[in-house]
Amino acid sequence: MKKIEAIIKPFKLDEVKEKLQAIGVSGITVLEAKGVGRQKGHTELYRGAEYVIDFLPKIKIEVVVSDKIATEVINQIKETAHTGKIGDGKIFITNIEDVVRIRTGETGEEAI
Secondary structure (H helix, E strand, O other): OEEEEEEEOHHHHHHHHHHHHHOOOOOOEEEEEEEOOOOOOEEEEEOOEEEEEOOEEEEEEEEEEOHHHHHHHHHHHHHHHOOOOOOOOEEEEEEOOOOEOOOOOOEHHHHO
């Protein structure tokens, strides 16, 4: 099993969610995040004063999937979240040793 964490631009969330559901991903966790990377933030004007916005809004998606579909999930996120502009995000992949569904006590792939 793999845990796939993707940091993407907020306006890409609905597209990514639809693609993941279409390939059979049933559980998705979404978190609002702020971050800074190569974009380095930007400057905004508010009532005549300049403000530096260091942390930009991002969305973090977390899914745990079987090894069989992990590559497809990664490719779908990569293709769907891509805009070609700086700040498109990153995907992190980690191995998951085990999963336990609290309600039923199921473990392993049956629990995801």
